[in-house]
Amino acid sequence: MNTENIKLFLSVVELGSFANAAKQFNIATSSVSRAINALEHEIGVQLFHRTTRKIALTQAGDKFHKNILPVQEAMDLTIAELVEDANLITGTLRIAASVSFGQAVLPKIVSAFTAVHSDLVIDLQLSDRRVDLIEEGIDVAIRHGKLEDSSLIARKLRNVRYHLVAAPEYLERAGIPKSISDLKAMDLMSFSYSSFARKWRFRQGNEMQEMSIMPKFLTSNAMMLKQCALNAMGIALLADWTLETELEKGNLVEVLPDWEVAGEDFETAIWIVYPSAQFVPSRTRAFVDFMVT
Amino acid sequence: MNTENIKLFLSVVELGSFANAAKQFNIATSSVSRAINALEHEIGVQLFHRTTRKIALTQAGDKFHKNILPVQEAMDLTIAELVEDANLITGTLRIAASVSFGQAVLPKIVSAFTAVHSDLVIDLQLSDRRVDLIEEGIDVAIRHGKLEDSSLIARKLRNVRYHLVAAPEYLERAGIPKSISDLKAMDLMSFSYSSFARKWRFRQGNEMQEMSIMPKFLTSNAMMLKQCALNAMGIALLADWTLETELEKGNLVEVLPDWEVAGEDFETAIWIVYPSAQFVPSRTRAFVDFMVT
DNA sequence: CTTACTATTGCATAATATGCAATTATGAAT
DNA sequence: ATTCATAATTGCATATTATGCAATAGTAAG
CATH class of the missing domain: 1.10.10.10 (Winged helix-like DNA-binding domain superfamily/Winged helix DNA-binding domain)
Structure with a gap:
């Protein structure tokens, strides 16, 4: 028929x-x-x-x-x-992001975005596990680090640098490390992801060093990590975007500032990813464009 | 789509x-x-x-x-x-028939048919003009005489014989005609259709005769014609199906009973016709089958 | 009676659909 | 981690269907 x-x-x-x-x-x-x-x-x-x-x-x-x-x-x-x-840009935009990134960065962005698109409902799913966009009906997700191969389309939001930081109070107590090997004796805190938990890499110009670490504290949550650093629990590896105000205010101090530091890879970034499709919903396209610019 | x-x-x-x-x-x-x-x-x-x-x-x-x-x-x-x-046999069955046939024959048939098919509404259109089935949305029509070529499908209901009849009272007054030529002097009444109005044909075995007539009365309506004959107005040419009881009762008497009589053609019949179509509505099929048997 | 128009149909060709097999990807099981 | 079974997709050859044109038949109106 x-x-x-x-x-x-x-x-x-x-x-x-x-x-x-x-x-x-x-x-x-x-x-x-x-x-x-x-x-x-x-x-x-x-x-x-x-x-x-x-x-x-x-x-x-x-x-x-x-x-x-x-x-x-x-x-x-x-x-x-x-x-x-x-x-039309209507319906519900489901965003997935890590808990830390969501809490630290997204509130401003989302409120600016909804101000422009008043018919759009935002459903923000914060989780530190890797969610399946398709299965859970997510429109866009924020991903960190290196991307795995997948059917998703990814656009880079910004590069990320990591820093070793500690509270001044801790450094007073434990001393300021002068070299990478000095770190061994100190209280280290890192992400529980495999690329961060056992080994850190350092770079200074062409010089590279690796160091196996025995962290005192591991978590999947960056804010938790930062809080522990602020509480003078030790030295934490943290992404730049979690630190901005804390370094300015002096609540945290960078350790070994002459060295670049990373987990597995220095080329890490924050990505926005969305499912590959012939017709990307306009709400998704609008949000991606908004985030990129 | x-x-x-x-x-x-x-x-x-x-x-x-x-x-x-x-x-x-x-x-x-x-x-x-x-x-x-x-x-x-x-x-x-x-x-x-x-x-x-x-x-x-x-x-x-x-x-x-x-x-x-x-x-x-x-x-x-x-x-x-x-x-x-x-x-299903539902909806409205629109039947067209001549006024006379409708009045004389259809009441019994239609009531028997509706008794069987109680969901069917009958719309009986009685008219002595030739109706356009398609234009007027007629399902079936009863047609008399010879059929013209058309896109309609026709099934024969029965052959029709015509008879010359008159009231006994008239024959007493005007005399009983013994031969065809005797008719010339009498009061003749016929259908106004061209095939009946100007010439009658007679047949006896292999012998044929034609006679030009000057009718005293013409009508398209058979009942009218019969009524005039009953009123002793003269001799009428009438189809067998209009006469049955009148001859039995003696209200009318056949004139020249040894001769078959016809208008233009001896091979006349009553037909039931319906529009040709790939899918004949079942109400039409049901009624046609009912009429034929 | 002619004319112009309407629906239908045959036919050649264009367009589309279909199944199969191969490919790619992924979730589950080992 | 690796293998396995299975789901979706795609290329390709073939089968099926759709389409317009021209021819046909039939009808209503002037």
Whole structure:
């Protein structure tokens, strides 16, 4: 069953002849004739009486017309609404992000974004596990570090640098490390992710060093890590975006500032990723564009 | 837009995978994949998130599903109702017949027919003009005499013989004609149709005679003609089906009973005709069958 | 009675759909 | 981690369907 045929049928009824309907649809009259014939055979009911000069609805055709017209209109309307919806920035934008990033960075961004798109509902899912966008119906996710291969489309938001930091109070107590090896004796805190938990890398110009670490404290949550550093528990490896105000205020102090430090890879970044699709919802596109700029 | 594609979409949603939907429809999975793709391109909206292993409705797809499901069901229902209707003997059966035949013969038949088919409404149009079945939406018509070529399908109900009859009172007054030529001097009454109005034909075995007549009274209505004969106005040419009881009761007497008489043609009959169509409504078929038997 | 128009149909060609097999990807099981 | 079974996609060859044109037949109006 073809809705084109039904539309053709409705047009024939409205215009009173196959020829007029053919003109309206810019097709040959023979196509109209065959379309109506096909319709009649599909449903097994004669819809028109015909002579070579005129047509007239049968009783069944008349009833069919009366009944199918609102249904066809409903179908058109449903599709039109859907298309309109797709081109509007409405509905619910589901964002997934790490707990830390969400708490630290997203509030400002999200509120600025919703101010522009008032019809949009934001559903922000904060979790430090790696979520499956497709399974959980997430539109966009913020990802850190290196991306695994996947069917997702990723755009880089910014590069990330890591720093070793500690509270002044701790450094007073434990001493300021002068070299990488000095760290061994100190209280180290890091992310529990495998790329951060057992080994750190250092770089100064062309010089590289690796150091196996025995952390005193591990967590998947950056804010937790920072809080521990602030509480003078030890030296923490933290991303730049978690630190800005704390370094300015002097609540935290950078340790070994001459060395770049990283977990596994120095080339880490924050990414915004979304499912690959032929038609990306406009809310997703809008949010991605907003984040990138 | 194809309702098959929509049904496939609904099946995919219900069964959770392209493969299952393909099984349900007994087609290749690739066809399902392409059908959904076609649907998405037609409406310009992504309906499913997909991986090679699983699919999930997008927000738009979910909304589409919610909205289109009742519409699709309504469409199926509309068509199912139509088909059911077509196979039921319901609706209105529009019958066209001559005034005389309708009055004299149809009442018994129609009441017997409606007794069997209680859901059927009968609309009996009595008219002595030749009606256009298609234009006037008539299901079946009763036709007399010779049929013209047309797109109608005709089935013979019975042969018709014509008789010359008069009231005994008239014959007492005017005398009983012994030969065809005797008629010339008498008061003749006939149908106003061209085949009856100017010439009558007579047959006895292999012998044939024609006679030009100058009727005293012409009408298109057989009952009228009979009434005039009963009123002893003269000799009338009447079809057998109008006469049965009158001859038995002796209200009318046959004139020249040894001769067969006709207007233009001896091979006349009563026909039931209906529009030619690939699908004859069952009410029409039922009535035609009823009339023939 | 002619004319112009309408629906239908045959036919050649264009467009589309379909299944199969190969490919790619992924979730689950080992 | 690695393997395995399975789902979706895609290329390709083939089958099916749709389309316009031209021819046909039939009808209503002038």
